[in-house]
Amino acid sequence: MRMRKSRLILTVVASTVLALAAFATAQKPVAAASPSVEVKIDNFSFTPATITVKAGTQITWTNADDIPHTVVAEDQSFKSKALDTDEKFTFTASKLGTYSYFCSIHPKMTGKVVVE
Amino acid sequence: MPLQKNDAILFDHNHDGIDRRGFLKCMAWAGTGALCVLEGGVLSSYALDDPARIAKAARGELSFVQISDSHMGFNKPANTDVVATLKAAVGKINALPVPPEFILHTGDISHLSRLEEFDTVDQILKSAPTSDIFFVPGEHDVLEDNGKQYLDRYGKDTKGAGWYSFDKKGVHFVGLVNVMNLKAGGMGSLGLEQLEWLEDDVRHLSKSTPVIVFAHMPLWNIYPEWGWGTDDSAQALSYLKRFGSVTVLNGHIHQTMQKVEGNVTFHTATSTAFPQPHPGAAASPGPMKVPAEQLRSLLGVTNVSYVRKHHALALLDSTLE
Structure with missing residues (x-):
């Protein structure tokens, strides 16, 4: 103790x-x-797939796969370039709402950011 | 592994386009090589250890080679030397008993759409026995600029995102692009504009014209869980229903698979760079690391011959060793 x-x-x-x-x-x-949250890209999936954050939170995605991936909001409010192995993408969530995103190269990979 | 006659009978119990029995059989060919001949809609095949019959079947009126997924720039443990394996593939093509009239590259030429990656592939392919090479893009070739760099280099005389058709010795070839504007949760996509173009492109052909369609992602639903299919492929195939002989050649899944459905033979090619796992056999479709001495047995090229007299198309997958 x-x-x-x-x-x-x-x-x-x-x-x-x-x-x-x-x-x-x-x-x-x-x-x-300002708070920050990490999302791992691994085995062709986003982990955690859904994150709930406060406005102003900095979200960082890191690609741990041997294949490039992207992080693209369906409404285009954020969009990374192709992230090679170990590359990162950061987005600061400022507006409240729910953002569905996906990997535009492997669109079966989907995730969600909820900004409260 | 020779196929039995009844292998051409397909089962689709789940109505999802996947014939699981045929599927497993096909997967067993991967890396071993098989010669498949389609005659009058019946698929027969010969093991690669029967060279006399292969030579006979493979000497058609039109012979070409498909290579795929060279992923130039990839340097991870699954293959740290994709230059060497692409060179080996070109060596394989140079060693063919009948030189191909042309080469199809079904995409993922580069790994990261980088200028120097495309340059390296173009340089290596200069050693091929023909300079007549037709490309379609893979998703790795259009990572930036909406594919502008790909189009500047390979898209001369193409429409839209890079689709086109041409004729060789009475066979109609159609190169499709199904890696652009992919939608969240979906698979490959052709899009309305391309579908309309395709419908119009084949409209004037007589139904006896053999049609060969090539695209990067599979135009049949191999494994939707991994996105191995194309959302609107059924629409494209509906325009090809009236033809007596349709062959679809794809890449993307880095392993050979084959299926016959009605008038259509589907075939996927191996990669020249690295193998990927069989559907569902791993946590993800990422590059598969195999012992170094096995790698070249899982990479390869596909030799295709068309014999007009028999309306037969022979597909011969050979590995790099």
């Missing part, structure tokens, strides 16, 4: 230092605090 508590305190301290550092360099404390 004690170990955990001290680790928690350390983490909080570390986060505060990082946030302060970000504030000092970028003058944008909001950006440093």
Whole structure:
């Protein structure tokens, strides 16, 4: 218990230092605090297939397959280039709503971003 | 593995276009090579260890080769040297007893639609016994710019996204594009404009004209779960119903499969780059890593001969070793 508590305190301290550092360099404390979510592209699927995030969340897709994939919203509100192995695509969800997306190369691959 | 006569009888219990019995049989050919001859709608085949009969069947009036899925630029463990395997495929073509009149490349020429990848393939194909090479794009060839780079290079004298037709010795060839504007949740797609063009393109032909259609993604539903099919292929095939002999040649699935349905023989080719798993045999259709000594037995070229007298089309899949 004690170990955990001290680790928690350390983490909080570390986060505060990082946030302060970000504030000092970028003058944008909001950006440093913005939440982020990862989506893995693996075995021709998006994992998790559906994510629910708060507005302002930064979503990053990473392609772990040996074959290129894309991340394309059906309403075109976001669209990556072809991502080769280990390449990433980032989109910051700002508008509320549900975004269905797919891989335009392998359209059986579908996913959903819900922005609340 | 010689086919029995009744292999041409197809079963489609689930009405999904997949004949599972025939399917398994076909899969057993992959990598072993088989010569298939269609005569009067009946499929017969010869094992590759019967060279005399193969030579006889393969010496048609029109002989051409299909290669596919060279994926130039791919460098992952499934094949770290796709240059060498494409060169081996060209070597195979150069060694054919009857030189092909032309070559069809059924797409995924490149892996990432990069200029230097197309350049490398074009350079290697210069060693082929013919410079008459016809292409259709795979989805890997049109990753950027809506396929503009592909069209600039290979799309001269084509319509729309790169579809076209031509005639060789009385056989009508149609190259279709089913890798553009794919819809979420769907498979390959031809689209209305191309379908209308196809209907018009074959309208003037007599029903005795042999028709050979080639496209990247399969024009029959091999395994929809992996997107191995084309959403509107049934519409395209409906325009070809009145013809006595229709052959459909595809790539995309990196393995040979064959099926006869009515007047249509469907055939998919192996890749020159890397094998992919049999439908449903892996978590995904991604590149299949096999022991190095097995790789070339799963890659290859397809030799096609047409014998006018018998209305027969012979398809010979041979591996790179």
